[in-house]
Amino acid sequence: MVRCSKVVVVQILAFVAVLGLLNFYFKNEETDNATQQSFDENLPTRIKFKPSVQTKANLETDEDSEAPESAYNKTLEPDDQTPEQDLQDAQEKLRQEQKEADEKARKEEEEAQEKLRKEQEEEEKLRKEHEEQEKIRPEQELEQNKSPEQIIDERMLRVKDVCKRLNYPNSNQFNMYHFRKFGKGGISWCPTFKASSSTWRDFFIDNVLGSHANFMGVHYHLGVLGNQILTRYSLRGNSATRRRVFSGESDDSVRFTVVRHPISRLISHLRKAQNYPYEVRAQRGDWVEESIINGRTDSNWDSATQSKFKQEWDVYVNEIGSGRHSSFSDDNPYLHPPYPLFPEMIDFIMRHRGRDDKGNNGHWRPTIEWCDLCQNDLDIIIQLEEEPEELLVLLEKLEMMQYKDNFLSKHNSSSNKSASADEIREYVKQLNQEQKEYLNKMYQADFEMFGYDPIPL
Numbered sequence: 001m002v003r004c005s006k007v008v009v010v011q012i013l014a015f016v017a018v019l020g021l022l023n024f025y026f027k028n029e030e031t032d033n034a035t036q037q038s039f040d041e042n043l044p045t046r047i048k049f050k051p052s053v054q055t056k057a058n059l060e061t062d063e064d065s066e067a068p069e070s071a072y073n074k075t076l077e078p079d080d081q082t083p084e085q086d087l088q089d090a091q092e093k094l095r096q097e098q099k100e101a102d103e104k105a106r107k108e109e110e111e112a113q114e115k116l117r118k119e120q121e122e123e124e125k126l127r128k129e130h131e132e133q134e135k136i137r138p139e140q141e142l143e144q145n146k147s148p149e150q151i152i153d154e155r156m157l158r159v160k161d162v163c164k165r166l167n168y169p170n171s172n173q174f175n176m177y178h179f180r181k182f183g184k185g186g187i188s189w190c191p192t193f194k195a196s197s198s199t200w201r202d203f204f205i206d207n208v209l210g211s212h213a214n215f216m217g218v219h220y221h222l223g224v225l226g227n228q229i230l231t232r233y234s235l236r237g238n239s240a241t242r243r244r245v246f247s248g249e250s251d252d253s254v255r256f257t258v259v260r261h262p263i264s265r266l267i268s269h270l271r272k273a274q275n276y277p278y279e280v281r282a283q284r285g286d287w288v289e290e291s292i293i294n295g296r297t298d299s300n301w302d303s304a305t306q307s308k309f310k311q312e313w314d315v316y317v318n319e320i321g322s323g324r325h326s327s328f329s330d331d332n333p334y335l336h337p338p339y340p341l342f343p344e345m346i347d348f349i350m351r352h353r354g355r356d357d358k359g360n361n362g363h364w365r366p367t368i369e370w371c372d373l374c375q376n377d378l379d380i381i382i383q384l385e386e387e388p389e390e391l392l393v394l395l396e397k398l399e400m401m402q403y404k405d406n407f408l409s410k411h412n413s414s415s416n417k418s419a420s421a422d423e424i425r426e427y428v429k430q431l432n433q434e435q436k437e438y439l440n441k442m443y444q445a446d447f448e449m450f451g452y453d454p455i456p457l
Contacts, residue, residue, distance in 0.1 A: 185252025
């Protein structure tokens with residue numbers, strides 16, 4: 001009996017133990033499921049959910065539920081980021097701000113260095129200009145202290161030096177006019193056109209030929225002095241030491257001319273055609289018409305258009321001075337403006353220079369050629385820009401001081417028309433590089449002989 005009781009007790013204890021184990025097992029299973037669910041909900045988006053085959057099958061049967069993989073792969077909202085990500089973002093932002101600050105500082109430093117460089121260059125430029133001025137000032141002061149006679153003497157020596165250095169050829173010009181009634185042995189004059197030549201021409205006509213002088217209905221025309229022009233004959237002595245002589249000229253005669261800046265001469269001749277319509281007609285065949293038509297004709301025009309414009313130009317020129325003009329088309333380029341422009345004039349010179357008489361016109365031919373300076377051996381050359389001081393020196397040398405008032409009155413009315421340095425620069429701005437280089441080469445000797453600056457390129 002006792003043994004049976006013990007057996008029963010053991011069985012009861014074993015049953016209780018089994019119940020306890022079963023209870024412990026089921027509680028742990030529920031806890032694990034809850035823990036797994038909480039863990040799955042906090043997974044980061046980069047962890048992919050890989051459902052089992054059974055789970056996939058279950059998910060495929062549920063059309064209203066969202067696939068776990070899609071749910072876990074959604075991008076987290078900012079509020080869902082981890083502290084580590086916030087720290088990384090903050091660090092990246094700081095790095096970007098530092099990079100921008102460094103770039104800004106670098107640019108500011110480069111700008112400061114560039115500004116400093118420019119300031120240093122400007123200071124260096126001013127320093128050099130100051131040094132040049134310091135070098136030039138004594139020369140200018142010395143030049144200012146020189147008498148007109150000294151300046152003229154130096155010019156004559158420079159003329160001889162240029163002739164010798166350039167070995168300038170004989171231009172075979174016969175543009176020397178001789179007047180026996182003036183000075184000890186008479187005077188011989190070469191008229192440099194647009195350099196007070198009209199003043200001297202009028203003087204000689206009135207005081208040598210008188211008021212009856214007339215040439216083709218025009219009193220003041222150089223042509224009336226034709227019988228005063230000198231012609232050369234055989235050399236006397238060595239041509240290297242004796243000047244070229246002319247028939248009828250005394251050894252005691254004084255040869256002279258007046259010169260002017262070459263570009264100023266061109267501008268003066270151009271202005272004459274621009275300011276006086278009758279000059280357009282007077283110089284029409286010489287250079288005006290060709291300058292305009294050649295410079296403004298469009299190669300795309302048909303023959304009818306060209307003929308129309310040319311006919312209108314002919315009518316306009318023929319009616320100049322009549323006080324009446326026919327109506328012309330507004331689109332005719334030959335008439336707007338109805339006179340040549342500076343670049344058109346230079347183009348004309350370039351086309352004809354050295355080829356025919358048009359290119360050798362005395363109004364633009366270099367003085368060294370027109371007066372044949374290297375052969376004619378002039379005694380005195382003055383500059384129009386330096387009148388009246390040099391003019392008085394010339395009159396004294398010619399023994400013509402009694403005519404001083406006459407020439408000074410002409411000086412006041414004519415020399416003021418000379419183009420200033422600023423005006424020359426404005427005209428030169430209209431030219432292209434080729435035209436500037438051409439003029440510098442054409443007038444090289446004149447620039448050097450008479451101390452004029454060439455055209456800046």
